[in-house]
Amino acid sequence: MLESRTTIVNAFEKYRYVLDNELATIIYLMQKLGKPLLLEGNPGVGKTSVAGVLAQCLNTPLIRLQCYEGLDVNSAVYEWNYQRQLLSIKIQENANRTEEEKEAHIFGKEFLLERPLLKAITAVEKAPVLLIDEVDRADEEFEAFLLELLSEFQISIPEMGTIKAIHKPLVVLTSNRTRELSDALKRRCLYHWIDYPDFEKEVKIVLQHRPDIDEELVQSVVKVVHTLRETKLQKVPGVAETLDWINGLVALGYQELRPEGMVETLGCLLKSTDDIVKIKSVGVEHLIN
Amino acid sequence: MIRVWSGREVKLSITMDYPHFSNYENLREAVIGFGQFARYSEFNAGVQETLDALNIAGTELIHQREYLRYALKAVYCCSYEEINRFDDMFDMFWSARSDVVKIETMKRNQTNTAKKTNPSIVMMGHGSATGQLIDTKDISGANTEERLRNTDFAKLEEIESEYLEEIAMKMWKQMSYRLKRRMKSAKKGDRLDLRQTIRRNIAHGGDLIELRMKSKKRRKERLVVFLDVSGSMDKYSLFLLKFIWSLKTHFKKIEAFIFSTNLVRITDYLEVDNIEATLETMSKKVNNWSSGTRIGACFNTFNEEYAKYILNGKSTVIILSDGLDTGQPEVLSTALHRMKLRTKKIVWLNPLKGMKGYLPVQKGMRAALTEIDILRSAHSLNSLLELEELLVQV
Numbered sequence: 001m002l003e004s005r006t007t008i009v010n011a012f013e014k015y016r017y018v019l020d021n022e023l024a025t026i027i028y029l030m031q032k033l034g035k036p037l038l039l040e041g042n043p044g045v046g047k048t049s050v051a052g053v054l055a056q057c058l059n060t061p062l063i064r065l066q067c068y069e070g071l072d073v074n075s076a077v078y079e080w081n082y083q084r085q086l087l088s089i090k091i092q093e094n095a096n097r098t099e100e101e102k103e104a105h106i107f108g109k110e111f112l113l114e115r116p117l118l119k120a121i122t123a124v125e126k127a128p129v130l131l132i133d134e135v136d137r138a139d140e141e142f143e144a145f146l147l148e149l150l151s152e153f154q155i156s157i158p159e160m161g162t163i164k165a166i167h168k169p170l171v172v173l174t175s176n177r178t179r180e181l182s183d184a185l186k187r188r189c190l191y192h193w194i195d196y197p198d199f200e201k202e203v204k205i206v207l208q209h210r211p212d213i214d215e216e217l218v219q220s221v222v223k224v225v226h227t228l229r230e231t232k233l234q235k236v237p238g239v240a241e242t243l244d245w246i247n248g249l250v251a252l253g254y255q256e257l258r259p260e261g262m263v264e265t266l267g268c269l270l271k272s273t274d275d276i277v278k279i280k281s282v283g284v285e286h287l288i289n
Numbered sequence: 290m291i292r293v294w295s296g297r298e299v300k301l302s303i304t305m306d307y308p309h310f311s312n313y314e315n316l317r318e319a320v321i322g323f324g325q326f327a328r329y330s331e332f333n334a335g336v337q338e339t340l341d342a343l344n345i346a347g348t349e350l351i352h353q354r355e356y357l358r359y360a361l362k363a364v365y366c367c368s369y370e371e372i373n374r375f376d377d378m379f380d381m382f383w384s385a386r387s388d389v390v391k392i393e394t395m396k397r398n399q400t401n402t403a404k405k406t407n408p409s410i411v412m413m414g415h416g417s418a419t420g421q422l423i424d425t426k427d428i429s430g431a432n433t434e435e436r437l438r439n440t441d442f443a444k445l446e447e448i449e450s451e452y453l454e455e456i457a458m459k460m461w462k463q464m465s466y467r468l469k470r471r472m473k474s475a476k477k478g479d480r481l482d483l484r485q486t487i488r489r490n491i492a493h494g495g496d497l498i499e500l501r502m503k504s505k506k507r508r509k510e511r512l513v514v515f516l517d518v519s520g521s522m523d524k525y526s527l528f529l530l531k532f533i534w535s536l537k538t539h540f541k542k543i544e545a546f547i548f549s550t551n552l553v554r555i556t557d558y559l560e561v562d563n564i565e566a567t568l569e570t571m572s573k574k575v576n577n578w579s580s581g582t583r584i585g586a587c588f589n590t591f592n593e594e595y596a597k598y599i600l601n602g603k604s605t606v607i608i609l610s611d612g613l614d615t616g617q618p619e620v621l622s623t624a625l626h627r628m629k630l631r632t633k634k635i636v637w638l639n640p641l642k643g644m645k646g647y648l649p650v651q652k653g654m655r656a657a658l659t660e661i662d663i664l665r666s667a668h669s670l671n672s673l674l675e676l677e678e679l680l681v682q683v
Binding site: 028040085102187192 | 350366
């Protein structure tokens, strides 16, 4: 466990994640209370990275479940190894066992395929970090299934009974707010909204990732990105796009932000044709100056 | 009595003139009192949240006000909108008395995450509605939300319409999710359900005598929507456009068009997740808002340019229009007839049908009646939500 907020901030910084006091407090609380953490925010602000960096800081495995529409128990929790079960049934055909004994054998652990959620609660050595990414993409049935896991840290398998966590995982859920999550799910979690960083913080983030880049270039780039965030775009650039953009500029050999460089690398920053056309019509020189 | 953020008046205990930590004997009681205050302010503040808050009070976080704020915010807030309201509530309760923030009534629609910008398109409040509309005084309903859901869009004041938009977006998303289907285990189907099959055949020594199948997921057919954006539909078109935008969550194959004097395809604009950006883009690219109406001519354009690619005999067409057509009624009925040959169903949603005593006597509607399968109203939020039973069948 990371013992204090200062320890958390310093540990995250070691892995190039700039943490503010508020999120550091909530991560501290997450460990103290043993509650899951729900992170919401716009795309590209660093929600998913929190789980990865936390796992690195705690030197524990990261178990990731990427949610999607149609995600079900077989893909998220467990599935039976049907081929082995069928073979085993055949082998046991002449065995002197009752039907109940055969059934108990067929639905035993050796035939169980563990998926991420089951892996997270059956981890033996230490508590892992479980990342349930983009939970808003999954449907309501899956959300309802998560409730037992998030409140009791246990999973019920009809054939085997209830499996309780050996070490309670640290659970981080992320959501892009493409839909409203149920109150039942949200109330089981600590909630935090990650907003776009302010100017100073974003400069610091970029410099953490690319300490080799001139600070003046970084400041020019971040200034333009902040201006773009005030503009009505279809896809607002996040921190991930800022990093992509500056990497693109440096890769093309630009030491300072120039209009031709911006035009060449606009695809790193803007992910929509309409937005690119809009910015070009406004004029990139206007944005840079 | 004082008025708090949600507009509700809160009855406080006799010992308090307003909620403040100094009114309690010890820290533990103050934390519980803060939980009560949060509940009155319509935060999710149940027993578990209060227990969590008490646990927080037992940690080092209690020594610094800002860390206590962060921690309690994470416990009591469940959304971005609540985070915006939380700070004032926290300051009021935990600050020194001389610094207490003056309580003001906050309207809910000020805490929307998306920046509320007014699209440059001309909608809502312009144009004239004809006929007798349902008076809001006649709407039965115990509270504001219920009243607004039954109110004709044409009768809404601007501030009410913003509030109703928030409610509407939430409810339409919920409706979209209810419309989803999943695979079920069944006796008939085209995919083997191995889990159930094995269970059933253990007694047969592994011989697969009884098969269990998964039923095929019902394919969602294409939904084609036409929205009338002429001047007479001004008071309705914004809400109806947002309704169409929210339907895309369920209907992956939704084709959308707007029409007045000409027809414009807007399907691609619906792909954007941000509704405000969608409206902004459309307002710049589409220039037929609030003009006249030539319904038949627009449908002819559709039949000639799009129908062969979009309609496949299983599509459902929804037309959102008041039917007030300046063109020849024969043109409209012929165009609808051609469209009907390639569709499963044509549904006409007419906002005027929400009026008391409405009869489809206008020439446009009379011409259309012979070709359409269903005529329903689309004048209020509740009338749109009632379409769910219809959309399930698509």
